[in-house]
Amino acid sequence: MSGPRGERERPVEGAGLTQPLIATKLYVPRQRRGLVARPRLVERLESGAEARLILVSAPAGFGKTTVLAAWLHEVTVSPRCVAWLSLDTADNEPSTFWTYVLTALQRAVPSLGARGLLELLAATPVPSELLLTTLLNELGAVPEDVWLVLDDYHLVGDPGVGQGVAFLLEHLPPNVHVVLSTRADPDLPLARWRARRELVEIRAKDLRFTSAEIAVYLDEASGNELTPGDVEVLEERTEGWIAALQLAALSLQGRADVNGFITRFAGDDRYIVDYLIEEVLTQQPAAVRDFLMQSAVLDRLTGPLCDAVTGRQDGTEMLPALERANLFLVALDDRREWYRYHHLFADVLRARMLSDHPDQLPLLHQRASQWCEDHDLTEDAVTHALAARDFDRAAHLIERAVPAIRRHRQEAVMYGWLQALPDDTLRRSPVLSVFYGDLLMHSGDLVAVGPRLDDAERALAAVPDGEAPPWPDTEELRTLPATIAIYRASLAQARGDTAATAEHAQRALHLAGPDDHLARGGAAGFLGLAAWAEGDVRSALETFAQAVASLHAAGNLLDELSSTIPLADMWCASGRPSKARRLYARALSAVESGGDAFARAAAGLHVGLSELDAQVGDLESAKRHLDAAAALADRAGMNEGRFRWFVARALVARADGEPEAAIAFLDQAVELYRPGFSPEVRPITAIKARIWIAQGNLAEAADWARDRGVSVTDDASYVREFDHLTLVRLVLARCRAHQDTTSLVQAATLLDRLGGSARTAQRAGSLLEIRLLQALVQDAQGRRARALDTLVHALELAPEPEGYLRLFLDEGAAMVSLLRDVKPDGPGGHQARRLASVGAAVEAAGATNTVKGITYKATESLSDRELQVLRLLDSELTGPQIARELFVSHNTVRTHTQHIFTKLAVTNRRSAVLLARERGLI
Template sequence: MPAPLLQTKLYLPRPRAGVVPRARLHGRLDGAAGAKVVLVCAPAGFGKTTLLAQWLAEQEAPPLGRRAAWLSLDRGDDDPVTFWTYVVTALRSVAPEAGADALALLGDGGPVQIRLVLTTLLNDLAVPGGEVVLVLDDYHLVEAREVHEEMAFLLEHLPPRVRLVLAGRADPPLPLARLRARGELVEVRAADLRFTPDEATAYLVGVMGLPVTARDVAALDDRTEGWIAALQLAALSMQGREDVSGFVAGFTGDDRYVVDYLVEEVLQRQPPAVRDFLLQTSVLARLTGPLCDAVTGQQGGRAALEALDRGNLFVVPLDDHRRAYRYHHLFGDVLRARLAEESPDLVRTLHRRASDWYAGNGDPAEGIRHATAAQDFDRAADLVELAMTDARRTRQEAALRHWIEQLPAGLVRARPVLANGLAGALLSTGEVEGVERHLRDAEQALADDPRARDEQELRRVPAGIAVHRAGLALALGDPAATVAHARRALELLEADHHIARGAATALVGLASWVTGDLDAAVTAYSGCLVSLERAGHASDVLGCSLSLADIQVTQGRLREARRTYEQALRLRPPDGAPPLRGTADMLVGLAALHLEHDDLAEAERLLTQAEALGEHNGLPQNAYRSRVVRARLLQVQGDPAGALALLGEAQRRYVGDMSPDVRPVAAVRARALLAQGRLAEVLDWVRGRDLSVDDAPDHLREYEHVTLARALLARHGADGDGDALAAATTLLDRLAAAAEAGGRTGSLVEVLVLRALAARAGSDLRGALEPLGRALALAGPEGYVRLFLDEGPPLAALLRSAAGRGPASGYAARLLAAGGTDAPRPPARQGLVEPLSDRERDVLRLLATELSGPEIAGELVVSLNTVRTHTKSIYAKLGVNSRRAAVRRAQELDLLSPGAPRHNHHMW
């Protein structure tokens, strides 16, 4: 479960009574048609929040009726998961029909792919509905590069019904120039926000009721330059004075000095108790009665806040019940500066009290922040260690890293739990720099006088170091070291520390997979499943099952892969809970297996069921894997264009992880292009991937090299290139030997089928049937079907010959039946497995002449379309793709002589 959200951050400020109307700025905010982003950017004290509260009240009122969501940001929102959880929750407060899947993705405790979260959210928001305004206030406090990158993605794809408002003190690092050039950006700057003389008069006279003259207003306006905060402070200082004009006449100074002076004036005019309350509570980002009581050591905090609100003393309510507030940012800054000047020792005490209160009320993040501000680093370190387990469980590694990095480096080095935790946080966020240094620090601290808040965590540090070293080795491409460190971790881990044992075992499996030791990988992943189930991490069980099934498919063990998926699907979430994340992946995996078994209806049902669950019920890879399987189904159903479109989308949705990418989407797409005869595009892909028949066999690129072999066979079929056929044959022989040695039977079956087709293309029928027989013997027990059927007529012809001989003849016959035909008797001669019909022989003889297609049709007294149909069949039976190649092949087989026999057999 994610960390609890602070609901006051989602409170939409309401316009206060007596606020100066600012119609001119409301018109600016409404902006030009098509503008989807509003930027309100100005220093503190310019009334950004007040302006937006007024404007949003108008937006929500009839006839506009736009729904407004608000999020007040702070420095703790740098963590991407935290930030986007708040954003989605804010949107759902006004658009409950959107974001449920996105929120589930963020909160399930697994690895979070923010791009997938945002894609899901944007798809929901793209559905027609009421207009929505989302305000992100104080966006300048967000510094995380990852957040800004994903925010740019959100802006680029924001649907028309949503308008985003960014308010802050500085321009955000977003593509503002591009938005501005497109007319999609409305800007309100400090110059726009300054009070005009008329607005200043309306405020001083109409709102504050001060007896000022036009000259006084002009003088104040000139000296404050319309700066609203300074004008407001001046008004407070003038209340109760007899000589208002004299005060105005003596009012000088620039912005900072004006604020200091006026705050001093305001503070000096407050009763001592109120002044002390203001200063002491200024250390708090949010103010509630109980928290203020804890910090000040006094009672009556809630009543004091309500009195400040009534007196308009720069407090901003954060809920409709007036239970939580914050100080105006500028006012708070000055209060803190004054507190630090007057009582520097008290500052630490106040922060320490705040830390204790937050830690005791279930908010470790704020407890850590205040302990750090108090420079009570031992206390902060204790709180970090206590929060570490939950931070990992809720995937807040970025926050964990930030907490630890705020501590003195020497303290982190002296506390092994922290040093090891920082190493793990770095690894989890994709960084390897510094990981080994922190692990060594942890080891040294263990050897010295280790300190830790939790003795159990301290005992687990040596095993944690080994796990992190295993992960580091894998990231650096050293699988042997990965296995060594992971096995060391397993030796050190307690028997009941199941989640850590599962992590270490999974790393062994990954390393074994990378090195091609599939049997060891299967053993490791099977052990990982046991540990994760014992730990109760059901969603991680599904993720591990996906990797295990992938390996089993590569081994050609389709039935074991099916059992892996089905066993994972038996795991059930608690009653009333949503399906486990990864459920969709299991369904997609099963769909792929049923598709291979040629059970198209069941494959369709499973894919539809997975899609109905929503992408949030899939692991990050599901977005592209589901499209790859759906594309293959479309290809089988006769929709090659739809298949290609889906594969293009799958490439864009690809998300990598630590598992090797042994079946790249681009290579799958290249095969789809080959099926459409688009050889030139495939050869471009081959060059782009720097593939060569001379490459050393590599199981990680095996799928790509098999695709290269297919391209070479297609090239030979297109123009009769004998060198391409020879190169394909040599490559396939080497691939077959490597796949067999590595136990990759799934790959071996496909390579043997292609080797048979290569022999057929070279007119070697006996040489074709030998590898085909081996492929059938390996594939039969596992129920492969589509691997054979998808090769089309050339392989069908070979299967007819194989159906009459050898131990796999029965399986060949079943495949032919699945393809819609029975096994015929073998042909008498011609050197062809599938002979030409009489009319096809007539067309073939004319193809050998100089006649054009229409002339051939005229010669035979048939339509041009009929000639084309016969020509296509001739090409298929001869295994070629061009007229020139067909003639050459016919000459090789002596099919153009008048005495060649004629047969008529049905093609697959």
């Protein structure tokens, strides 16, 4: 058990931060001399033992921190573990905030597995629900009550922090309580918790000093005996505001005319603080007054840092003296090494410094920046450099911090710094220009990216040959030309300029060194994406495989696994969804073993699997994957793939007979969509149009076609293929609605062009859909026999037609009718019969284009022998026993078993049996 006095200070390492943790922020402040006992507040705080949250909310100067510290020092209830965290503005970033929270909890509860949790947190800016759930489970197992106190919570306004705190509070185990001290109410469901009696609130009206408390405090603090009338005046004018009373007590010390001072004090409230600060400062010796104002530029003070800033040598002695004099100094540790000023006092000191000595402020901040840099406090060093308006120094510091920022994914920190730099400073730094362009690209501002890359190239070109560059010699600078070419390829890809994408990617390959695997992987990746955008899936797969190999050689496992998503899309386009499923399953196994660092990649993989499941009718599995993705997704980060979750959810909703819900999900996807690395081969608006067509809402679909500028006379193009196939469906729907077949001829001609392109590029997935629509068009033209021949041809040529269940079902009764008429004992008859049976179930269910409660999952066909082995795997027999049962060798059984695992996309016997049962194979 650890109480408010806790353990002695020890070194604290920051996981995922660019500088060590400040241990002094984790101490409960010590009680000051002359503290007024306030049992009513202690009792109120103690009542929080049954609440999930104690909220201490009041304006500055109402003694929130003092009350909490006094409570924790006075209580004798045992056992109790207290984790204290004093927040400041530097904590307004998710990874920093949660690293401190986890460290504070581990100091209070040494048995807590914070080290493992910190390692999970280190690779992602915002903690996932998995991390917080793990933390909650561990806290729930602690036998003692655990109190987490977050002091000055108003200084942390990041939405990602707020979401995590809300999740933590919503799921607290009964032995854990959170205390928030804040100047403003947090964005939390306070009303709900209040109604449930799960919230204890202490507000300004509770914290104000009563008349009796004012009398006790002023008698001791000022050294003067005050009349009841004097106390009444001070109470009226200050309304029990403790900061003002503290200032009044300081001003009263040594005064003969106490009544006269109090009369003057009872002036205009707007000037009370200015008046009292003037009284306090003017009564201090010049050396103390100068020290106060100069050191006020610091958020945290220690003797050596104060000496560096003030140019004096008395910081170590001055700080304890100021504390003893009650000059609004708060000790942050038991050793009296680190302090901070009361926030209100610091604000006033800074305002006075700005008014009286504005010319000194840049120098003070420069000195603070240099000291922080020398002591590896990078973030503080940058902050002071920016405050000094020494932008060249700030840029230099940021350039050196780039590797750590990228490694720990603190994009939010970097973005804030770059936003604070003047534009001309950014333009002079090629590394920062490129990094800023990358952040802008991820935010969707494509227009602003190109000029930033131009700035970087101009800055590099301005360095004469043979001269050393004026920037830090980092790996980022050395590989910058290739990096710029990759970003230009990325920008061209996002704009749909395939030729430029390939051109810039080739240039990146030329510029990258043989061992620059990261650049070579990025370049090869964009070459593959360019080939994909052109519809050349075979070349895309080959080139993208090279990119994955380079990422593997670079040791970039996260990007290597994330590349599974576009690679799987390519395999689907080539007609091999089972291959895509195996890739997803293998990658998901790897990211799940990698922990929370791979949460975002895992979310994308779950979304991809949900799309495959929806396509084969396994809606329950699709929903499970989407739920898993939602639990893992980084909602606060810049993630170009966020929109895809909503697309997948829409596909499930449509398959589940909920078209209106599907449209709503797609509307959300449109809002989130940003042009990204992958070509837009499945436009969201075209997916909406297909739903409208299925609903019979042809007017909306016609508006879509007009807005997209799509026509049946267009040339074949892979990036427009999805649009064109949607348009053919619109033509078919109009024909059925109005009995007008005149436009079918042009639709058939368009399908011929699309089919020729897909056949040449060996896009079997595309060709299957084109053939289905050709069959429907021919049937609508009254050429039933030709339609059946086309359908049979499609079923014969497609590698895995059973993997495209929804593709057939979404065409409704017309497609089911054709499937029924395929000769069962002829070519394609087996596949047609199975597809038609599911279609019949749709009709029996009475729902349009949906099957509820029916699972139809495609796999590569198992041979008769493999089915025999699979049935025996669903028994107690060992491998050798199965071999004897089948009269084959054990090695032969192993070979069959491996083939089964591959075709079912599983890795072990138990999973194979469970999946086989689920699919009705055994």
